Amino acid sequence: METLTVQTQPIEGQKPGTSGLRKKTRVFMEPRFLENFIQSIFTGIGGVAGKTLVLGGDGRYFNDRAAQVILRMAAAQGAVRVIVGQNALLSTPAASNVIRKRKTDGGIIMSASHNPGGPDEDFGVKFNTPNGGPAPEEVTDRIFEATKVIECYDIAVTEDLDLSTVGEIKLGDMVVEVVDPVADYAELMESLFDFDAIAGLLKSGFRIRFDAMHAVTGPYARAILEDRLGAAAGSVINAVPSPDFGGGHPDPNPIWAKDLMREMFRAGAPDFGAASDGDGDRNMILGAGAYVTPSDSLAVLAANAHLAPGYARGLAGVARSMPTSGAVDRVAAARGLDCYETPTGWKFFGNLLDAGRVTLCGEESAGTGSDHVREKDGLWAVLLWLNILAVTGRSVSQMLADHWAEFGRNYYSRHDYEGVDKASAEALMNNLRSQFATLPGRSFAGKTVASADEFAYDDPVDGSHSAGQGIRIGFEGGGRAVFRLSGTGTVGATLRVYLEDVCEDPEAMNRDPQEALADIIAAADAIAGIRERTGRPEPDVRT
Numbered sequence: 452m453e454t455l456t457v458q459t460q461p462i463e464g465q466k467p468g469t470s471g472l473r474k475k476t477r478v479f480m481e482p483r484f485l486e487n488f489i490q491s492i493f494t495g496i497g498g499v500a501g502k503t504l505v506l507g508g509d510g511r512y513f514n515d516r517a518a519q520v521i522l523r524m525a526a527a528q529g530a531v532r533v534i535v536g537q538n539a540l541l542s543t544p545a546a547s548n549v550i551r552k553r554k555t556d557g558g559i560i561m562s563a564s565h566n567p568g569g570p571d572e573d574f575g576v577k578f579n580t581p582n583g584g585p586a587p588e589e590v591t592d593r594i595f596e597a598t599k600v601i602e603c604y605d606i607a608v609t610e611d612l613d614l615s616t617v618g619e620i621k622l623g624d625m626v627v628e629v630v631d632p633v634a635d636y637a638e639l640m641e642s643l644f645d646f647d648a649i650a651g652l653l654k655s656g657f658r659i660r661f662d663a664m665h666a667v668t669g670p671y672a673r674a675i676l677e678d679r680l681g682a683a684a685g686s687v688i689n690a691v692p693s694p695d696f697g698g699g700h701p702d703p704n705p706i707w708a709k710d711l712m713r714e715m716f717r718a719g720a721p722d723f724g725a726a727s728d729g730d731g732d733r734n735m736i737l738g739a740g741a742y743v744t745p746s747d748s749l750a751v752l753a754a755n756a757h758l759a760p761g762y763a764r765g766l767a768g769v770a771r772s773m774p775t776s777g778a779v780d781r782v783a784a785a786r787g788l789d790c791y792e793t794p795t796g797w798k799f800f801g802n803l804l805d806a807g808r809v810t811l812c813g814e815e816s817a818g819t820g821s822d823h824v825r826e827k828d829g830l831w832a833v834l835l836w837l838n839i840l841a842v843t844g845r846s847v848s849q850m851l852a853d854h855w856a857e858f859g860r861n862y863y864s865r866h867d868y869e870g871v872d873k874a875s876a877e878a879l880m881n882n883l884r885s886q887f888a889t890l891p892g893r894s895f896a897g898k899t900v901a902s903a904d905e906f907a908y909d910d911p912v913d914g915s916h917s918a919g920q921g922i923r924i925g926f927e928g929g930g931r932a933v934f935r936l937s938g939t940g941t942v943g944a945t946l947r948v949y950l951e952d953v954c955e956d957p958e959a960m961n962r963d964p965q966e967a968l969a970d971i972i973a974a975a976d977a978i979a980g981i982r983e984r985t986g987r988p989e990p991d992v993r994t
């Protein structure tokens with residue numbers, strides 16, 4: 452095998468964000484952009500000589516080309532084996548599973564997750580460590596440092612490999628093992644859930660609709676929900692991964708999964724609806740006429756997970772990201788479970804999961820997962836919901852009503868202002884920071900500020916410190932507004948405003964969240980000057 456040492460120089464802007472490096476696809480396709488970043492990953496993890504890696508992606512535009520480059524670089528640099536999903540596909544949770552199950556040295560996932568795909572949209576690359584989880588900051592910092600000093604990379608000179616057939620191929624001394632992307636994952640799901648109970652529910656006339664949003668979960672959902680569990684053919688829609696996700700945003704929220712929302716809110720709707728994102732780690736849960744906020748979903752799952760065989764022993768503890776609502780905290784308090792609050796991004800759950808301190812974790816952005824892998828897992832959440840519904844015999848809306856009656860309700864909504872001017876967004880955040888000392892005690896839209904600060908996290912397992920993780924304004928009576936700038940966008944800045952209020956009045960459990968939160972929304976705008984500073988009369992997305 453011929454190898455080539457290519458001279459290069461640092462390319463600016465290769466700092467990994469909340470979840471890997473995301474850029475416009477055309478930027479990733481520029482000469483040496485992908486190669487520089489891959490080389491920096493290899494450098495950041497101490498080289499790949501003698502190592503085994505996993506490789507897969509969500510099938511977006513450039514996924515296939517990038518896979519060939521990564522394989523050539525790994526072969527030239529002495530990796531012994533790369534386990535690749537067939538056609539270079541692997542959902543993020545499936546990749547996490549293979550990394551763990553095969554005891555590898557980590558993996559590279561090609562995905563920009565919920566960001567749209569295509570030549571004019573986004574591409575991304577993330578590295579997961581041997582525990583199967585997203586690289587922690589200490590590793591992404593090393594990768595970023597490497598991007599700033601890179602001088603060359605080694606790459607093999609070969610034909611493209613055929614990744615369409617399961618089996619082994621030699622690339623020089625390296626073995627490329629092409630695997631069925633679904634098989635191991637399906638087996639893992641079967642070990643956690645009562646497939647007979649779910650199959651029984653589906654046989655009894657319980658109808659489901661799963662929208663794979665033209666992304667990677669399609670083949671997984673078909674194989675598990677339709678083929679193994681017997682959901683009616685056609686229950687999984689938009690099931691064939693497409694390079695541009697059918698022209699849509701593969702983001703499972705009420706805006707981007709509009710068709711599914713419409714279907715679930717019409718007369719004669721299916722009993723259960725769900726959608727997942729580009730790389731299969733997020734989920735949206737719906738019932739007939741019911742939308743479950745991700746924060747509530749986490750709380751309901753925490754309260755009922757023991758009904759599924761994989762969690763019958765109970766939970767070690769739970770964790771949520773800071774902007775996620777406190778609904779799960781109420782469950783933890785009632786059940787005597789430890790509850791941790793982490794910064795946004797799944798990488799912060801890894802240590803808690805590895806240390807056995809928590810079993811279930813979740814984020815308000817529609818990510819829920821457990822210690823079965825080290826990523827959030829969309830289909831897992833769907834199966835846990837179905838298992839719980841099969842055991843309890845309740846509908847999704849009954850589950851919610853019962854949950855709120857028992858634990859109280861945290862009204863919750865996230866407002867996103869996308870692609871706003873970066874300088875204005877940063878000025879908005881700095882303006883908030885400058886008011887921390889003066890806000891407490893002042894009232895806005897009838898709400899009195901009780902506290903104002905910026906969240907920082909000290910990891911209880913390894914002691915690492917992460918600052919600047921979101922601005923929190925707490926109001927008297929328990930409501931709050933949180934402000935963050937997204938770390939996954941590729942254009943300008945995305946301002947996320949997280950709004951929450953607590954409700955314990957049994958008569959007030961069924962209000963529209965935007966109405967119930969109207970005062971908090973108005974107070975957040977009055978304090979931060981959102982409309983004025985962004986020039987946007989309204990958010991682009993409300994979840």
Ligand code: VG1
Pocket residue numbers: 469470563564565566728732733772795796797814815816818936937938939940947
């Ligand atoms: C967003 C979400 C965060 C999630 C991250 C990666 O990050 O808010 O909760 O972990 O995306 O999810 P940000 O920095 O844009 O708010 V995925 O499924 O897009 O990899």
Ligand code: CO
Pocket residue numbers: 543564565728729730731732733
């Ligand atoms: Co994702």
